[in-house]
Amino acid sequence: MVRRFSSFAQALLALAGFCISLHAAAQAFPSRAITIIVPYPPGGLIDLVARALQQPFQAELGQPVVIENHAGAGGNVGAELVARSAPDGYTLLLANPSLAISPTLYRKLNYRPIEDFAYVGQYGAVPNVLVVNMSLPVKTAQDLIAYARKHPGKLNYGSPGYGTSPQLSSELFKVMSNTFIVHIPFRGAGPATAALLGGEIDMLIDNIPPQVPQIKAGKVRALAVTSLKRVNVLPDVPTMDEIGLKGYEISSFFGLVARAGTPRESILKLNAALNKSSRDPKMREVLESRGATMIEGTPEDFLNFIKKETAKFAPVIKRAGVVVE
Numbered sequence: 001m002v003r004r005f006s007s008f009a010q011a012l013l014a015l016a017g018f019c020i021s022l023h024a025a026a027q028a029f030p031s032r033a034i035t036i037i038v039p040y041p042p043g044g045l046i047d048l049v050a051r052a053l054q055q056p057f058q059a060e061l062g063q064p065v066v067i068e069n070h071a072g073a074g075g076n077v078g079a080e081l082v083a084r085s086a087p088d089g090y091t092l093l094l095a096n097p098s099l100a101i102s103p104t105l106y107r108k109l110n111y112r113p114i115e116d117f118a119y120v121g122q123y124g125a126v127p128n129v130l131v132v133n134m135s136l137p138v139k140t141a142q143d144l145i146a147y148a149r150k151h152p153g154k155l156n157y158g159s160p161g162y163g164t165s166p167q168l169s170s171e172l173f174k175v176m177s178n179t180f181i182v183h184i185p186f187r188g189a190g191p192a193t194a195a196l197l198g199g200e201i202d203m204l205i206d207n208i209p210p211q212v213p214q215i216k217a218g219k220v221r222a223l224a225v226t227s228l229k230r231v232n233v234l235p236d237v238p239t240m241d242e243i244g245l246k247g248y249e250i251s252s253f254f255g256l257v258a259r260a261g262t263p264r265e266s267i268l269k270l271n272a273a274l275n276k277s278s279r280d281p282k283m284r285e286v287l288e289s290r291g292a293t294m295i296e297g298t299p300e301d302f303l304n305f306i307k308k309e310t311a312k313f314a315p316v317i318k319r320a321g322v323v324v325e
Contacts, residue, residue, distance in 0.1 A: 029266045033064040038094045039078025041071045045207050049254045050094045052287055056280035060273035083111035087261030095255045097165045100309035104317045105163040106324050118262045119303040121271045122255035123278045126292045127227035128169045129211050131220040132203045141223040141243040148179035156182040158192035158201040162322050169205040169250045171320045176245040208291035226250045231291045255302050
């Protein structure tokens with residue numbers, strides 16, 4: 001009897017010790033470097049917003065923050081890497097529109113954007129801008145819509161590729177404006193912009209940052225931005241909502257997610273650090289000068305946002321008939 005009690009007591013002590021060690025580990029988080037996976041190549045918008053976050057984020061966390069680029073499959077290679085990582089909060093994904101687009105765009109996806117991630121928070125968004133070739137006989141977005149309706153199928157638009165935010169922005173524009181405009185895909189935003197400048201395509205909806213120099217140099221004409229509010233870098237350019245497409249809104253959002261199962265305490269610490277980082281003056285200057293809007297919120301805010309974006313993109317993708325095997 002004494003021996004049985006002793007064994008039971010030892011088991012209780014071991015369990016108590018395990019619980020204490022778990023609590024201590026949670027309290028100590030983070031105790032080592034944190035890696036942010038950027039699911040696109042260096043140099044693009046998503047890479048830029050990750051590197052802008054790096055310094056203020058590691059200052060808030062008190063640990064190094066490492067940026068790693070793992071490009072491929074429209075952002076899904078990097079996303080799957082995080083979805084298969086340890087649920088400890090030390091490997092994060094730079095979340096972007098692909099999380100909302102991929103479930104409908106890809107016939108087979110090796111991860112589940114809602115179930116496989118613990119959402120940390122969103123910290124900003126960059127809207128797109130509709131630009132046209134200077135030779136096109138339109139001065140406003142209303143002119144463009146009227147011209148497209150009068151000449152169905154005559155106009156074409158370029159995009160960085162199938163299923164990208166710019167392509168879906170254009171498809172939503174077509175749906176809401178009741179126009180038929182032909183899609184011409186390119187291998188990236190750079191070639192699409194070059195085609196617009198060279199007169200090979202008529203219009204392009206692209207992220208604001210790479211188009212600002214072309215707009216200010218008078219090489220392309222900006223007709224509308226895709227946010228609900230005008231952006232500081234293009235104050236004279238109206239929103240899609242203003243030109244009559246009520247409720248039109250698409251932005252290249254960015255935030256952080258971890259592997260599902262990451263301790264709630266760790267997620268909350270990451271969220272607090274992310275919200276504080278978004279107030280950093282240097283980071284704000286870098287991102288806002290490129291048309292970004294800084295955002296703060298809870299993990300639940302970001303999760304609900306992703307669910308709404310997924311529901312918004314699904315019918316647009318299906319109407320466009322875009323499916324990737």
